[in-house]
Amino acid sequence: MYPVPPAPTPPGQKEVKPNLVGVRNKQRKGVQKAQAKFEPQAFRDQLTKHLESVPPGDFDAVAQKLDVLGNQLDYRKYEQQLFEVLLVGGLLAPGGGFIDDGSAKSSFSVIGSAKEPVEAADLKKIVDVFHKLMRRYKYLQKPFEETALRGILQYTNKFSPIDQEKLAVATSQFVSTGLASANVLVSLKKDHLVKDGSAVTFLTTFCKTYIASESVEHLCSSLRKGGVTDLEGYFPPSKQNATELSAHFKSAGLEGVVAFYLKQKSGQAKEDTLARLKEFVAEEADYDEILTYLEAIYKRAVLTEPEFISIVWTGLMTSLDxxxxxxxxxxxxxxxxxxxxxxxxxxxxxxxxxxxxxxxxxxxxxxxxxxxxxxxxxxxxxxxxxxxxxxxxxxxxxxxxxxxxxxxxxxxxxxxxxxxxxxxxxxxxxxxx
Structure with a gap:
């Protein structure tokens, strides 16, 4: 006897799909992870517990441990928390302070493992751990630069002066070795960091560390590519001028940074002055108005006198057809x-x-x-x-x-x-x- 086909579903009713009795549908691992509860503090506790088993100062062992843990802990889901632990030793609350839940700080972190007084060679060993981790898990580099490091730098004043120095030295090495862009420094241009001097102190340490291992030209290239050209913006408002900036960096032995700043400032001033003169000419502005503008630019002394007179001539002659x-x-x-x-x-x-x-x-x-x-x-x-x-x-x-x-x-x-x-x-x- 042939099997009887199922009766057709009446119009307007939902078709009932067959059910395999006794068969368990197993979720894929990726789906399980995505649907798992988000528990950053539990992740932190597991990570710090595993790192405790590594002998202090054995940074090769730390790198190996982090490599293995990538198969046990969900790095992709807890990218921010991973780097907060590795950079500052714990999780940060909104506003930059540590989450105070009685947990112990990680036995390994930039600010916890670096020697005092700070030594660039010592921090280089710690930075190498980050390199090894991100060579193994390449997807971590983007969130490290764009989220984790930026997020910590904007609250750098929450740390002690010695810990700020450690972060500045490490950040310099992250940038000089290609693990991050100098654009992370833009996070320092927050009002609270600029006003209390934290931003310029961090920037100064960053530059001094950089040129200790690379050329001034390499540093200036990194700053330019990272969009860090408005160096005045890192100084407290009362010191945001060429005189204060030049004196500060020269006293720190960073004459090359001063030259870079003046070159960038000069280039921008040329563009702005020429554009404004073209506007004056197009509007057929009164000569007294033009002269007042030129005198103000001249007094700033950002452009040399030969540069200035050349720009003035070029701008004024745009009126000629x-x-x-x-x-x-x-x-x-x-x-x-x-x-x-x-x-x-x-x-x-x-x-x-x-x-x-x-x-x-x-x-x-x-x-x-x-x-x-x-x-x-x-x-x-x-x-x-x-x-x-x-x-x-x-x-x-x-x-x-x-x-x-x-x-x-x-x-x-x-x-x-x-x-x-x-x-x-x-x-x-x-x-x-």
């Missing part, structure tokens, strides 16, 4: 230069600045070939409006010219230079009489 017919452009350029000369004259008080301006104009004319033959007329206009002195023009002609189109510009300005020399000679003769 270079698509004008070649036969009309020279006259328009001369007219424009006569009008803007009052904005140049206040900042051309030193021979070096005047020569820098001439070189800027030389390159400008070289790049805008329609104006190459107008170069002598431009110098003559600026001489007549007291922007340039005869000594600056003569010096430029003798040994200050740039290589771009040099011979052409020297030949073109020879009559003007000869005239200026004759003027000098006649003035000297009058003085002698």
């Amino acid at each position: 270079m698509t004008t017919k070649p036969e009309l452009l020279p006259d328009l350029a001369i007219k424009e230069i006569q009008e803007v000369s009052p904005l140049l004259e206040p900042f051309c008080q030193k021979p070096a600045t005047e020569v820098a301006l001439i070189n800027t104009i030389q390159i400008w004319c070289y790049e805008n070939t329609k104006l190459m033959n107008t170069f002598p007329k431009i110098l003559k206009v600026l001489y007549s409006t007291d922007v340039l002195s005869d000594q600056a023009i003569i010096y430029w002609h003798a040994k200050g010219a740039k290589t771009q189109g040099k011979q052409h510009f020297l030949n073109a300005t020879t009559p003007l230079v000869n005239f200026l020399k004759e003027q000098e000679d006649s003035d000297e003769e009058e003085d002698d009489e």
